[in-house]
Amino acid sequence: MKRVKQTACVLLWSTGALAFLFCLGSLHLFASGLDRLTRDLQLDTAPEASLVYDRHGNLVFSFASEDRTNVPLDRVSPAMISAVLAAEDRNFFRHAGMDVVGLARAAWVDLKAQAVKQGGSTITQQLIRNVLLSPDRNLERKVKEALLALRVERRFKKEEILEAYLNRIYFGSGHYGIEAAARGYFGKAAAALTVSESAMLAGIIPCPSVCSPRISPNVAKTRRDIVLEAMRKGGVIAAEAYTEAASATLALAPERHDPYTTPHHESVAHHSDGATGLYFLEAVRRQVMDQFGVADVLEGGLRIYTTLDMTLQEYAEEAVATRLSQIDRSRRLQGALVAIDPRTGEVLALVGGRDFHTSPFNRAMQAKRQPGSAFKPLLFAAAIEQGYTPSSLVTGIDVPIQTRQGAWLPSGEHEAASYTLRQALTVSSNRAAVRVMQMVGITTTQTYARRLGIRSPLPAVPSLALGTGEVTLLDLTSAYGAFANGGVIAPHTLITHIADRSGAIIWQSSIEGRPHRAIREGTAYLMSSMLADVMNRGTGAHARSEGFRRPAAGKTGTTDDYAD
Known part of the structure; x- marks a missing residue:
């Protein structure tokens, strides 16, 4: 009997020891997992929109999977910080990750109401839940959340945690983070938020899907007033400021629509409806996605500084729309326009068609069309480079050219027996142009066209x-x-x-493409002079008759049956 008792005692102690060791092992694994999560945690890894700026540094667009723009804490209104702390975690700067007082207060409120009325999670716990954990409501997640919060508070400064929280939290209506919410709801930066606006945004945090002022303005106002009362009781704002903020009306900015999906008419394309420059922006999007990939563009927070001049872009879109309406009432014709600074190659304005939503195909960049007589200046520049001058005489222009298909002589409306180079370009003589290319050579013409930036292959035929x-x-x-x-x-x-x-430059256009000499300076001067004659008394003189008086050089060009 004594031996049985001894055996039972040994078994009991052995079982207890094994259970104790098992618990220690489980706790060690649990703690190791938490340590690993904390060690690998990065607070600034939330998806962030890539921002597009015009040439003057003004924000004009963003590419994003989420409407989010991270900002440092010093670019958030002090009123907004105070409102969030009053609404979500009044003891944030005093606790170590868990607010025992706040938890007890929330439990007491819930007990009296016999329902979950108030949460006890600190800002740090909410951030942990948002970054590392699932939203599932269970004991395991709550324990992990609390223990991780304690570890995170030891690793990061309070200001870093608060900054990450404000940049991650969802504010409803598709706005992630305080900067996106401030711009989306009030059309201003987070740094410029008033007390009333800050209180309203802070009130959205617990219920973003139903408390958004765009969805439920009355609910949003009620939530704002609750936050303002908490700020007043906490001594954050004085009674006068409370009264002023509580009486302020909810003045929301017009809701922003994605211009890629919002149709517009060309008659209002230049208005500030978010639809200006869509062909330009789409070209930018394609370029950066090719260079950096979809993920970096939509979530990487790139800062893309473009050459776009919004004022010129508006004028360009208006000019194309006006001209198309004058010549085509069927709305079937398309138009395109490009404005470039020749000193830098920077594209200042670009219109790729009548309406982006009807046809996003970019006729300024993607369409390859016959330029007609607009190609002749490139040919004449090649001739001057070969030693000819504007006064060189072009003769024999009525002599047919022998081709594989037989003798060929181009038709033309402005033909004489002979021309100087200047005269031939002024009147846009087809026969003189073909004769000039005979003098210069097809290969030389192609070479100079490539030197001048023509990248598409050109046919080795007389009609070039x-x-x-x-x-x-x-x-x-x-x-x-x-x-x-x-x-x-x-x-x-x-x-x-x-x-x-972070602001570090990762790509520059000046590195990939540098200016280079294509023709001699004297050739460029003579060509500009000849093209000025085209505008003053040649095929481009109609612009002068319309009242255009500024110095200009240019060339008209059409194809057969005026297809282009």
């Missing part, structure tokens, strides 16, 4: 002189820029530089 080779409007405009820039061509670009979310 008449612009039968297909080019993009952007390339052709860039080529003309060499005439205005002393023979130097600056590769065209839509973006000056790109920075990461």
